[in-house]
Amino acid sequence: MQHPNYIDTIKLGDCIDLMSEMPEESVDLIITDPPFAIDFKATRHNYNRVDNRVLQGYNEIEGNDYLTFTLNWLTEATKVLKDTGSMYIFSGWNYLKELLIAIDECGLTTVNHLIWKYQFGVVTKRKYVTSHYHCLYLCKNDKKRIFFPYHRFDKDAKTDSGGSAHYRDKEDVWEIKREYWQGAMKTPTKLPAELIEKILDYSSQKGDVVLDPFLGSGQVAVVSKMKGRHYIGFEIVPAYYEFACKRLESGKYLIHKTDDEQTWDLFREEE
Numbered sequence: 478m479q480h481p482n483y484i485d486t487i488k489l490g491d492c493i494d495l496m497s498e499m500p501e502e503s504v505d506l507i508i509t510d511p512p513f514a515i516d517f518k519a520t521r522h523n524y525n526r527v528d529n530r531v532l533q534g535y536n537e538i539e540g541n542d543y544l545t546f547t548l549n550w551l552t553e554a555t556k557v558l559k560d561t562g563s564m565y566i567f568s569g570w571n572y573l574k575e576l577l578i579a580i581d582e583c584g585l586t587t588v589n590h591l592i593w594k595y596q597f598g599v600v601t602k603r604k605y606v607t608s609h610y611h612c613l614y615l616c617k618n619d620k621k622r623i624f625f626p627y628h629r630f631d632k633d634a635k636t637d638s639g640g641s642a643h644y645r646d647k648e649d650v651w652e653i654k655r656e657y658w659q660g661a662m663k664t665p666t667k668l669p670a671e672l673i674e675k676i677l678d679y680s681s682q683k684g685d686v687v688l689d690p691f692l693g694s695g696q697v698a699v700v701s702k703m704k705g706r707h708y709i710g711f712e713i714v715p716a717y718y719e720f721a722c723k724r725l726e727s728g729k730y731l732i733h734k735t736d737d738e739q740t741w742d743l744f745r746e747e748e
């Protein structure tokens with residue numbers, strides 16, 4: 478059953494409350510990038526050049542509360558996901574353990590552990606440069622889960638070097654560039670459209686309902702709309718919510734292909 482009040486809307490508020498009001502088994506695909514409990518303010522001085530163009534107010538979670546927080550939102554997300562559906566959760570490595578525990582507690586099955594390899598990690602002097610995030614591909618029922626192996630490449634399509642294109646595309650390390658985001662103001666984090674598009678291609682079809690409970694800039698809703706999916710999104714920070722509303726209303730999607738900004742790392746990289 479679907480709730481008409483939610484379809485193709487985004488709402489301002491705490492996603493745990495908002496998901497608890499949704500009908501169970503009403504979402505085909507969840508793509509989300511929850512807060513990672515890394516203190517953004519502590520590292521801001523390194524990135525002054527972008528500070529005045531970043532919308533403030535990001536809602537962060539204390540590290541000690543991370544497991545409880547994750548259990549709370551993931552329990553609600555699991556309830557609203559259909560038996561045939563899929564869930565993709567992005568995570569840095571700092572609180573990956575808590576996320577994996579919560580996944581077990583919620584009875585979800587891990588289908589793949591994807592790695593998103595990006596460019597422009599933060600330069601380090603005493604350790605290696607972090608240049609990847611984890612993306613956990615999960616489901617409630619592995620037998621019923623829907624997957625479209627040839628949505629992106631035909632069975633016989635070849636890469637430039639003559640290999641199988643669909644095989645190459647389905648490898649679990651995804652090298653995808655972050656986007657350079659033009660415009661006066663922006664939210665501090667954003668998933669690249671290409672990344673969201675790839676997930677939509679493999680795990681949904683036109684007309685499906687896609688939910689992002691931690692919407693930020695609105696990127697998952699925007700790309701879902703562009704690709705003919707229904708979207709639902711929640712965001713707790715009013716300025717980000719309004720920013721996402723404007724993007725969805727205006728049709729100006731602000732998607733760019735290259736990136737020379739490092740705002741992502743404010744949240745992911747320890748000093």
Ligand SMILES: C[S@@+](CC[C@H](N)C(=O)[O-])C[C@H]1O[C@@H](n2cnc3c(N)ncnc32)[C@H](O)[C@@H]1O
Pocket residue numbers: 490491492493509510511512513534535536537664666667668690691692693694695696697711712713714717
């Ligand atoms: C890592 S960002 C998501 C960025 C998003 N994927 C994008 O591409 O723009 C996490 C977002 O979750 C929001 N948030 C944190 N706690 C929340 C809650 N309880 N309910 C809804 N949103 C929340 C934060 O304000 C932040 O915008």
